[in-house]
Amino acid sequence: MKILTGNDLKSGAVVWWDGQGWSTHITEAVDAGENADSIIATEDAARRVNAAYAIDAEQTEDGPRPAHIKDRVRALGPTIRPDLAVPAADKMGWDWVI
Amino acid sequence: MYQYDQYDQAMVDARVEEFRDQCRRRLEGTLTEDQFKPLRLQNGLYLQLHAYMLRVAIPYGTLSGKQMHALADIADKYDRGYGHFTTRQNIQYNWIKLEDCGDILADLAKVEMHAIQTSGNCIRNISSDQYAGAAADELVDPRPYAELLRQWSSFHPEFAHLPRKFKICVIASEKDRAAMRLHDIGINIVKNAEGTLGVAFYVGGGMGRTPMIAPLIREFVPLDQMVTYSEACLRVYNRHGRRDNKYKARIKILVHEMGAEEYTRQVEEEFAHLLEQDIEPPIAELDRIRSYFQPPEFATGLAEKADRSDPDFALWIDRNCSPHKVPGYVSAAISLKPVGGIPGDASAQQMHLMAELAKDYSFDECRVTHAQNIILPHVEVGRLYELWEKLDEAGLGTANLDQVGDIIACPGLDYCSLANARSIPVSQKISERFAANGKGELLGELKLKISGCINACGHHHAGHIGILGVDRKGVENYQLLLGGSEAEDVSLAKITGPGFNEDGIVDAVETVADLYLERREDGERFLDTYRRLGMDTFKEALYG
Numbered sequence: 001m002k003i004l005t006g007n008d009l010k011s012g013a014v015v016w017w018d019g020q021g022w023s024t025h026i027t028e029a030v031d032a033g034e035n036a037d038s039i040i041a042t043e044d045a046a047r048r049v050n051a052a053y054a055i056d057a058e059q060t061e062d063g064p065r066p067a068h069i070k071d072r073v074r075a076l077g078p079t080i081r082p083d084l085a086v087p088a089a090d091k092m093g094w095d096w097v098i
Numbered sequence: 099m100y101q102y103d104q105y106d107q108a109m110v111d112a113r114v115e116e117f118r119d120q121c122r123r124r125l126e127g128t129l130t131e132d133q134f135k136p137l138r139l140q141n142g143l144y145l146q147l148h149a150y151m152l153r154v155a156i157p158y159g160t161l162s163g164k165q166m167h168a169l170a171d172i173a174d175k176y177d178r179g180y181g182h183f184t185t186r187q188n189i190q191y192n193w194i195k196l197e198d199c200g201d202i203l204a205d206l207a208k209v210e211m212h213a214i215q216t217s218g219n220c221i222r223n224i225s226s227d228q229y230a231g232a233a234a235d236e237l238v239d240p241r242p243y244a245e246l247l248r249q250w251s252s253f254h255p256e257f258a259h260l261p262r263k264f265k266i267c268v269i270a271s272e273k274d275r276a277a278m279r280l281h282d283i284g285i286n287i288v289k290n291a292e293g294t295l296g297v298a299f300y301v302g303g304g305m306g307r308t309p310m311i312a313p314l315i316r317e318f319v320p321l322d323q324m325v326t327y328s329e330a331c332l333r334v335y336n337r338h339g340r341r342d343n344k345y346k347a348r349i350k351i352l353v354h355e356m357g358a359e360e361y362t363r364q365v366e367e368e369f370a371h372l373l374e375q376d377i378e379p380p381i382a383e384l385d386r387i388r389s390y391f392q393p394p395e396f397a398t399g400l401a402e403k404a405d406r407s408d409p410d411f412a413l414w415i416d417r418n419c420s421p422h423k424v425p426g427y428v429s430a431a432i433s434l435k436p437v438g439g440i441p442g443d444a445s446a447q448q449m450h451l452m453a454e455l456a457k458d459y460s461f462d463e464c465r466v467t468h469a470q471n472i473i474l475p476h477v478e479v480g481r482l483y484e485l486w487e488k489l490d491e492a493g494l495g496t497a498n499l500d501q502v503g504d505i506i507a508c509p510g511l512d513y514c515s516l517a518n519a520r521s522i523p524v525s526q527k528i529s530e531r532f533a534a535n536g537k538g539e540l541l542g543e544l545k546l547k548i549s550g551c552i553n554a555c556g557h558h559h560a561g562h563i564g565i566l567g568v569d570r571k572g573v574e575n576y577q578l579l580l581g582g583s584e585a586e587d588v589s590l591a592k593i594t595g596p597g598f599n600e601d602g603i604v605d606a607v608e609t610v611a612d613l614y615l616e617r618r619e620d621g622e623r624f625l626d627t628y629r630r631l632g633m634d635t636f637k638e639a640l641y642g
Binding site: 012 | 124125127130131145146147148149150178192193194195196197440511512513515517520522523526572573574
């Protein structure tokens with residue numbers, strides 16, 4: 001699947017395209033399929049998100065899992081600060097990243 | 099310490115308001131990200147993995163207690179309660195909101211700080227010896243000269259759009275504690291045969307994807323021509339440095355490809371021309387700056403030895419304190435590398451404490467080191483024990499300066515959008531491994547440096563042991579390097595061979611450390627043993 005991500009304009013927070021707007025939770029990301037480029041163009045023009053891009057991900061029971069570790073780190077937060085994780089610290093979360 | 103005059107303050111205040119307006123326009127949507135990016139970078143604002151990151155300049159690493167308090171307040175008020183001290187003696191905040199940037203910069207300006215030229219292809223924050231003004235072995239305090247260069251390079255219109263970023267380091271001792279020869283320009287203040295102070299210029303060093311040691315291009319430039327010679331070095335670079343390929347745009351590539359001899363010839367030609375233009379600031383300006391760096395009023399007749407009956411304290415003295423030029427004083431290093439900690443990170447609470455300790459114990463001064471620690475430069479020997487007790491209570495009393503646990507690590511893939519692999523977890527595992535097995539106590543000086551990508555912010559090329567994180571088909575992999583040094587015995591580390599996974603690299607570090615412990619001769623550091631035995635012996639231990 002293709003999911004879309006970027007950073008929120010105001011906060012810089014990592015956000016994911018949920019079909020209607022941008023969510024900070026990757027679990028809410030939806031498959032953008034062939035519409036990825038047009039959604040990015042529209043959202044970029046509307047200045048709602050910074051540097052949006054499409055990534056490959058795998059749909060799992062726990063939601064989409066990005067193919068690349070960089071986006072998995074982006075999804076959860078710094079692996080060395082579980083207290084800053086998004087969502088809040090999940091013991092299994094870091095296994096999901098690595 | 100240097101204090102802003104009305105021109106400095108007016109320039110910084112004007113820049114704050116200018117950037118506040120640019121942020122407002124970006125938030126309103128009248129500036130696109132493409133338009134805004136070069137503007138935010140000129141003010142130290144990056145967009146990293148998780149959020150905006152703000153890099154604040156700490157000129158030559160020197161801070162007053164008041165400034166350290168202000169940095170702590172920013173961490174508390176606008177970030178998530180901590181900051182990260184960097185290998186350029188700066189501080190970075192990882193969770194900045196765009197709408198807060200104007201207020202943050204205004205708060206910084208109130209304590210004579212800013213984030214100008216901490217990014218972009220310009221002359222960056224000028225670094226120096228963290229023991230400047232205190233070191234027993236320095237010729238003079240190098241900071242007035244660094245400050246003069248800072249003023250010359252700030253908003254210098256000719257060098258606002260260089261081919262690539264540009265880093266200058268100024269030191270004034272034979273011992274190099276600031277990686278001077280791994281800078282674009284390394285300036286060493288020296289004395290000539292007549293005993294006159296002048297400047298030796300090393301040009302074209304750097305780390306990154308093509309590490310180079312800067313060659314000496316001029317043994318002696320009179321002090322009152324230092325700025326002119328620097329201008330000549332920059333002009334030749336600005337004229338011939340490549341702009342078609344960012345990976346070949348640093349001055350080290352130009353000096354290498356042109357040849358140090360030809361580069362020097364052109365610099366000398368330009369220098370002769372510039373001398374006729376009379377661009378050097380008047381000596382009165384250097385004197386004015388120098389007046390801000392007068393030594394504090396040191397006491398006399400102080401005890402020169404501390405009571406070493408507490409063994410933990412004695413170890414901390416041996417490892418973390420450095421000789422001072424004034425009897426009865428030492429420079430004390432506050433390690434930001436507790437076992438298993440995050441190298442260079444300090445909480446707002448810790449920053450407030452360090453600010454108070456600077457005020458109470460070190461004439462209100464502290465320094466940031468390129469190894470991501472903090473120095474209290476002027477501490478009475480007789481007050482060291484009470485200082486250490488306060489540090490230890492706050493988790494800042496680790497006795498490990500230049501030991502295996504004193505690891506330089508870049509933010510790596512945990513924070514950085516350029517990184518390929520995580521650096522910090524590897525540093526934590528190594529630190530914990532050597533603390534748990536007790537070998538860390540046996541190793542002596544061992545400088546370990548980790549970068550999460552080829553850009554080498556973690557200085558892996560200069561590590562006695564270096565680690566470079568790479569991406570191997572989407573999986574983190576770590577290359578091991580041996581034999582680097584950023585000091586006066588400067589050398590570049592070499593890759594041992596195939597890389598390792600996260601646990602494997604920790605084992606590999608232990609393997610080479612074990613070999614050192616087994617084969618070292620009297621007085622040898624790890625680096626000395628490596629240089630004597632050679633790479634093949636270490637490869638054999640690693641790969642069989």
